[in-house]
Amino acid sequence: MVDVGTMGARALAAQTDWSRLPTGAADQWPPALLAAWDLALDSLLPTALLVGKKRVLLYNDAFAERLGSLHPAAFGRPADEVLPELWDASPVGGLLDRVLTDGDAFLDADSRVGWSRPGGSATTAAPDASVAPDAAPDVDATDATDATDAAGAPDAPLLGHHLRTGSAVRDAAGDVVAVVHVVVETSSSHDRARAVAELASALGTAVTVDDVCKVALREAVAAFDARSAGICLPSPEHGGWRIARRHRIEDLSPDEERLPLIWSEVPQDLAETVSWAVGEREVHRSDSGELVVVPLETRTVRAAIVGFREATELPASFGVVLSAFTDLVAEALGRAVVYDAERSTAELLQRTLLPPSLPQSDAISVAARYEPVSEGTVAGGDFYDSFFLPDGRLALVIGDVVGRGVMAATVMGQVRAAVRGAALADSRPNVVMGALDRVVWDLDALWPASLPLGTARARPGMSFGGELFVTMLYATITPETGVVEIASAGHPVPALLSGRSARADGAPRGQLLTMPVGPPLGIGGARPATELLLEVGDMLVAYTDGLLERRGEDLAAGEERLLGVLADLPPSSPRRVAQLVMEAMVPPSGQEDDCAVLTVGRSPAGYRRRTLVVPPMPESVRAARDWARAQLTQWHVGDADQYTIVTGISELITNAVLHAGTESHLTMDLDSGQVSVTVADSGNRGEPLLTGGEAMAVRGRGLSLVKAISDAFGSHRTSAGTTVWFEVVVTPSHEPQAADGPDGMVAEPVR
Template sequence: MSEGSAFAVRSLVTRLDRDRTPLGAREEWPTRLAAAWDLVVSCPVPMALLCGPSFSLLYNDAFGELLGDRHPSAFGQPAADVAPEVWGDLLVGPEFEGVLRDGSSFRQDGAQLDLPWRSDEPGTGYFMRAGSPVHDEDGSVLAVLHVAIETTSAIGRARAVARLATSLAVAVTVDDVCKVVLRQSMAAFDALSATVCLPSPGPTGWRMARRHRIENLSPDEERLPLIWSEVGEDVLELVQRTAQEGGTYVSEQGEHVAITLPGGDIEAVLTLSRESSGVPQDVLAVVSPFRELVGEALRRAVVYDMERTTAELLQRTLLPPNLPQPDEVSIAARYEPVSEGTVAGGDFYDSFFLPDGRLALVIGDVAGRGVMAATVMGQVRAAIRGAALTDSRPAAVMQALDRVVTDLNALWPASLPLGSSGARPGLSFGGELFVTMLFGTIDPSSGDVVLASAGHPLPALLSGRLSRADGLPRARLLSMPVGPPLGIEGDRPVHRLRLDVGDILLGFTDGLIERRGEALDAGESRLLAVLGEVPPGSPRSVAQHVIDAMIETSGQEDDCAVLAVGRSPAGHRRASVVVPPLPESVRAARDWARDNLSSWGVSEGDQHTVVTGISELITNSVLHAGTESHLSMDMEPGLLTVTVADSGNRGEPLLTGGDPMAVRGRGLSLVRAISDAFGAHRTSAGTTVWFEVTVESASMPTTVRLA
């Protein structure tokens, strides 16, 4: 504290109204009270004297800052009048009264107090507080000497480290860990911005992701992968020097801090930009636990990412990357694992053209999870194609698969759960290999469907407007015979139906409806209730809505897959194009879309909405996927669906000279806002994002959609 500041506080004593305080004139104070005041006024930490039975408040400038706009009028006034909101707290008024009454002292660490008068940081604060008696020569208590040191920022940093530990416990990938580091380092180190840097094969040898204090990301944006770019020249030298020397680097003015985060096979560097005000010791104190927590999480995440890459590669080779889309029929599928990461599943789906022009429809489930279940699933799916292309009759296909499953049963270990890591070839399951499947065909021109079930859950039918006009309910489970699972010979009768325009046939695996501790009927009833509330839309939107709604209402205990098939109305139109991962592709995609929309007679207003959505999705794909994208548009009366599918990579630099201030996800939020339906999910090929818009077309009937 400067001499001038101390003099300013001393001058308040000389201006005290003697009639408004029991203290009297300064020269009349008891010697010990005067000595205590001299100590208070010269101390650099917040101190105060609470004098006499009324606890008249005398304090130094540092304490005055705690009082905010109540200083200087509070000087010499009873403490209960100065801060009535606080005085009644058990940690405040009663403590001072105890000191005055008994001559005892008190100390409080981390005391939580609400200071509503503070305009700079209103709300709860944390303090280290102490109170000691000032005795007169006769032993009576003249005043209470009070010290109050705010520890709010230090406690906030400790809590940030605690939140870091909690968040890292569920961060499984390197990308997830880095997101947690960026989010929590802002609070832990009072940073204006944080940049996490990882080794990269790129030109600079490093890639970076950055976050700024001013960013306020939505939950949807938080879930998206980070934006990675080549490390810029502004931080490259700092990153290289810190990585080489290790430990922590702090610039002279404290405006730059760099911390190495050792993660075993990968060593990250965290750089922080701060205000040029020096780095407090309590900030440096959290560096060590921060480094240890992040380093351990990085080591775990590196192993996880390596295993996940293998699992994703396996999954991508086992499920079809794309489904056929003839003009007369629309097909969509969703696969939702019970947990992301390294465990592949046994659920499968497929659709492909048969030699006579019909489409085969397949959805099934190999019991169990893990590499063994996924491998069996891949072999079964391949066998389905071979059998159906030879003889597409459901009975013939399933008879051929019975032999396949029986042979597979002899190749895998006995007395081991499917998916166990202890598998040894040469032993059998002992009859425990369990595969269910729904197989069918559809004639695109007529909508005629033939189905057969091998122990699989009954499919659902969502009736369109034409079917409901005949008295059919909005949603129902098909009443059809169910034969034994594959590998057990038996009769599997076929069921025939015709899909009208607007109808959607929905096949699914048991993970969608089965829950522990409840009857199967409960899951089926829950599914029918969800289907009854499904808004009109394409098979793609219906499939996503069903999975999202079922998981939201009852959770998820197993992998689940959904295959949705619908008839397209007359005049259905489709256009698709491959978009290279180049910045100029965004403009080219917009021009391509406008040309097609104009030829389809879509109004200018609807064109603007659709093209805006396409621009955002292609921009997102170019920036973050790093691979070519497949852009398609489907239009039927009243509805236009846009799909952008990529095979995006994760973790490598995706931008060269990109804007480090960019925030991924803002474009997706815009697409969600302007569209009537929106979805995004990972597929076996990469990431698929789609949206639907209600449109008017001069060249197509404008009747309401038949769904």
């Protein structure tokens, strides 16, 4: 039995009984048709003939490869039966018919055509006896059917981008007897060109180095026809190279796309290749084509794109695409480096002017979060503070200087310092705000009248012309009783997050305070104080207007959104509430103004706090574990919860020792049946690197573990360094204890 599936087109034609086909016997063909058929058989391009009104399909070996498993059953059959989608779902069939009827040749530079699989189209039918080729005397009829049925297994060979041509073949009388149809796949070139176009568009909105690298990696996989692509930047630690990679098979969610890139050290052999390519400013291509290293020309940073490919020859269009790709990425990367440097300076200035820590006591817990503006490289004017007054009360301050830039940040720092001075002299809200009016009036004389805040040409001796305004919320709280006295100078009113006891009496989970709002500082006027009682478990949530503002919305819509967030908050500490509110209110695309959140809550009986200074030495990890285990035992925390907490502490201290290189402060709080752990370091070494890790290893593997085993997890930067925290809801051990005693524990959260 002859295996027609392996038979070439010329051999298949030699065994075909042409007299049974609509084409008639080959010796009766017009000379032009015979010449066209000979040229098709000899052509290296996929070439087919559509003969006569029935479009009988004849083709060469290159076209047979494009047909895949439809060959050889397709040979000699009507083309519209073999590939019905060319007529039903694309304009190609119409173009071919037009050549047959009118003789009009065509060139379709970019078509994308596929066809349905067996069971749903004419391609599955057995060849009709009137048109099927007699491939060989001993070919079983089932062979052709089986070959056709097998069409469902391989990929569709004609699915992709193609260049197609159709030309008429005429007989001696000038009548069209056939169409010469040539198909050239252009999918690879098309995809590369598309990748460059998409790259240019995506880089238009990428402003940070991280953003640019993400875009470059995503598009490099298609542009380089690579299994994976990497971008190499100088390592800040070791003088070598670090790399972030993206694999072709990765399908990241929008949330995953927003995560920072994972960087790892480049292996020595690859690092040498990257250094050579960057130093010589030449593209490195391995002999097999598996590795391509392309230097990026930028004045501000050395960098390279690395493509990890199959062992295939690089396409001819690679050089053109490569040039456009690297030029775009290098230009964007150069801008991003400058942007990151300026933004880091602005953010460092902002955070330096904010307090590195907030006071805590057994009765009161305070937390804050600050989020800079998402775009731009200017510092903001939002500020917060908290400090104890001489009589033991706690002062709370949150405010916003109108405008942005170094000037606004400078004014903010001066106002924050002035608040402390005024409150320590006389802490009554009306007295403090009256004193700050005079401070703002004096500061108004220091800055330009005709230029907005943040303008580079501003200089001392010029003024705002009376346009410097500061909004501020000022409050005092007595820790033992929870009595709060609060006043607002043009600032949004805070929200009250009710604890369990208040909710049992019918109070909503979250509500905005009803209180008068006076004019901003610098204008003068009355700012009446409001007195309220903060019960145990209640929490005050203050914020700046950047948390509420959205383009096209009024502040009322932002207030409703905030109340919705507060209504769904689980029982939480002030630290966690500040984190959750910030995460829920800041849109994924980032906010247009900087914003701050300040939370304060009364702690129930049984609140405990312990702190430990941990030196930056490996042996400190075990010492911290032993210290924590001893404290947790004293607090009657169960063994299972102890194991979870100590494991988390071990990971955080290890991370601080390895990456910060400075002493860290370990704090444990027992509050409302949950243990909060904070590790704060003063390191400023940038992003940690994975040493000896695989290219696909996840950065912060220890932090991921902590997040997985804890009930809440978060991190934030301050002017002093990085703070990482987690919380675990705990149950007491079975040892005898007094719930309200000096070391007792309240087992159930009340907030």
